[in-house]
Amino acid sequence: MIKISNVSKNYGAFDVLKDCSTTVQKGEVVVVCGPSGSGKSTLIKCVNGLEPFQSGEIIVDGTSVGDPKTNLSKLRSRVGMVFQHFELFPHMSITENLAIAQIKVLGRKQDEAMDKGLKLLDRVGLKAHAHKFPGQLSGGQQQRVAIARALAMDPICMLFDEPTSALDPEMINEVLDVMTELAQEGMTMMCVTHEMGFAKRVANRVIFMDHGRIVEDDSKEAFFANPRSERAQQFLAKILHH
Amino acid sequence: MNYQWHWGVFLQPSASGDDTYLGWMLSGLKMTIALSLSAWVLALALGALIGVLRTAPNKWLAGFATAYVELFRNIPLLVQLFIWYFVLPELLPESIGNAYKQSNPMLQQFLASMICLALFTSARVAEQVRAGINSLPKGQKNAGLALGFTLPQTYRFVILPMAFRLVVPPLTSEFLNIFKNSAVCSTIGLLELAAQGRQLVDYTAQPYESFIAVTVAYLLINVTVMFLMRKVEHRVAVPGYLGGK
Ligand SMILES: Nc1ncnc2c1ncn2[C@@H]1O[C@H](COP(=O)(O)OP(=O)(O)OP(=O)(O)O)[C@@H](O)[C@H]1O
Ligand SMILES: [Mg+2]
Numbered sequence: 001m002i003k004i005s006n007v008s009k010n011y012g013a014f015d016v017l018k019d020c021s022t023t024v025q026k027g028e029v030v031v032v033c034g035p036s037g038s039g040k041s042t043l044i045k046c047v048n049g050l051e052p053f054q055s056g057e058i059i060v061d062g063t064s065v066g067d068p069k070t071n072l073s074k075l076r077s078r079v080g081m082v083f084q085h086f087e088l089f090p091h092m093s094i095t096e097n098l099a100i101a102q103i104k105v106l107g108r109k110q111d112e113a114m115d116k117g118l119k120l121l122d123r124v125g126l127k128a129h130a131h132k133f134p135g136q137l138s139g140g141q142q143q144r145v146a147i148a149r150a151l152a153m154d155p156i157c158m159l160f161d162e163p164t165s166a167l168d169p170e171m172i173n174e175v176l177d178v179m180t181e182l183a184q185e186g187m188t189m190m191c192v193t194h195e196m197g198f199a200k201r202v203a204n205r206v207i208f209m210d211h212g213r214i215v216e217d218d219s220k221e222a223f224f225a226n227p228r229s230e231r232a233q234q235f236l237a238k239i240l241h242h
Numbered sequence: 243m244n245y246q247w248h249w250g251v252f253l254q255p256s257a258s259g260d261d262t263y264l265g266w267m268l269s270g271l272k273m274t275i276a277l278s279l280s281a282w283v284l285a286l287a288l289g290a291l292i293g294v295l296r297t298a299p300n301k302w303l304a305g306f307a308t309a310y311v312e313l314f315r316n317i318p319l320l321v322q323l324f325i326w327y328f329v330l331p332e333l334l335p336e337s338i339g340n341a342y343k344q345s346n347p348m349l350q351q352f353l354a355s356m357i358c359l360a361l362f363t364s365a366r367v368a369e370q371v372r373a374g375i376n377s378l379p380k381g382q383k384n385a386g387l388a389l390g391f392t393l394p395q396t397y398r399f400v401i402l403p404m405a406f407r408l409v410v411p412p413l414t415s416e417f418l419n420i421f422k423n424s425a426v427c428s429t430i431g432l433l434e435l436a437a438q439g440r441q442l443v444d445y446t447a448q449p450y451e452s453f454i455a456v457t458v459a460y461l462l463i464n465v466t467v468m469f470l471m472r473k474v475e476h477r478v479a480v481p482g483y484l485g486g487k
Contacts, residue, residue, distance in 0.1 A: 050384050077390025087385035090483045091403045100399060101389035135482020153389065 001026045007056030018212040029189045031199040034209035040192040048079045080150030080158040086142040088134035120148035140171025157188035208232040270438030284360035289367025296372040314365035327354035355427035374405035414471040
């Protein structure tokens with residue numbers, strides 16, 4: 001589904017990504033972790049072309065992201081993305097947030113888009129809030145709406161960039177629950193997160209990044225049982241003992 | 243002080259005979275409003291466009307917009323007005339230039355004034371719009387793009403609606419400025435409010451009444467503009483965000 005081959009990216013003299021390669025199979029859940037500044041966000045944004053990269057290749061469902069001939073908007077409409085800071089559109093009601101891209105990008109009818117949006121809103125447990133505005137919801141609620149908004153586009157896979165790290169602790173689980181359910185239904189997911197409980201529960205593989213490199217790319221079992229690199233061991237020790 | 247107040251002067255027939263002095267003031271007021279409003283509409287449209295271009299990823303477009311802003315913001319308004327009114331007609335192709343110079347002088351004054359005020363103000367509007375766009379979280383643009391919007395769609399549906407809401411207060415002061423700046427246009431002979439006030443002084447020798455009347459008229463404009471913009475602000479307030487509830 002997602003194939004990343006030898007991707008490198010630099011800002012001037014600074015290498016953000018160094019020769020990164022990995023794949024995410026259909027239905028697989030891959031968790032990406034690593035210290036701050038290691039390039040996780042950059043890598044995941046390269047997957048839907050929000051960040052350009054200088055060399056290497058990324059293929060999503062048979063389409064090359066870096067190819068200048070690729071219709072990036074079309075590709076992005078099929079790849080859901082959830083951000084650390086939710087990024088709902090504050091001037092639109094929740095229903096409008098859910099419907100607008102369906103209407104303007106996929107060309108769905110207003111009614112159809114509203115119906116679909118409401119169904120997904122119900123699924124993330126927020127049907128009662130349909131007519132509110134993002135600023136009137138808690139962070140956890142906003143993030144669940146953001147997930148519903150991405151799902152409304154019927155994505156072939158989902159990208160998450162630290163979806164819970166801007167949330168108060170008591171709201172983290174409501175978001176993780178939605179993500180867990182999604183994973184169990186077979187959604188292909190690439191998640192940047194430090195929630196190791198989530199990783200243990202649903203991940204197939206764990207990728208560990210450090211200084212722009214993919215240092216570890218293992219099955220979940222192997223990663224948690226015995227990470228090969230020292231950096232990953234230190235990192236895990238720090239995170240798990242919190 | 244030995245000044246003879248004479249408020250009745252406004253009701254006297256004016257020197258031109260077919261009107262009262264109040265009529266002069268009102269026609270000046272109308273001219274100021276017509277000029278400022280038409281220039282404002284143009285300035286908003288142009289300013290929004292240039293402001294957006296300043297944030298464009300294409301460096302040629304962004305560079306063009308930057309040059310535009312610097313040009314129109316940094317040349318004194320009075321100099322710009324003289325250029326539009328005195329210099330530009332000479333630079334037009336001869337046939338068009340001649341036709342223009344033979345047209346109604348009031349029309350020439352009005353057009354030069356309107357274009358001048360519109361472009362000068364559009365540079366300032368553009369800066370506000372750019373600041374508004376840049377003050378939005380960068381993630382908003384990414385969120386729009388990630389949903390499959392094209393860049394223009396992202397501007398249209400995501401970035402601009404919020405950016406415009408953020409810049410309503412600074413735009414209010416630009417809107418007020420355009421009325422004040424329009425007084426400069428009396429220097430090329432346009433009979434707007436300030437010019438009518440001065441004319442009244444010349445004809446009636448009642449300077450206090452004239453300038454008080456002019457001041458009151460500008461004040462009324464100010465109050466009306468602020469009232470309208472306050473309405474706009476309320477109208478577009480976002481629930482749960484900034485000024486909204
Ligand atoms: N526009 C930019 N110009 C220069 N350097 C940048 C730019 N954007 C990001 N970087 C650098 O690239 C590196 C990787 O950033 P990235 O956001 O991918 O890290 P991350 O692993 O997601 O970190 P975090 O856990 O803090 O989110 C960082 O060191 C950052 O400072
Ligand atoms: Mg990050």
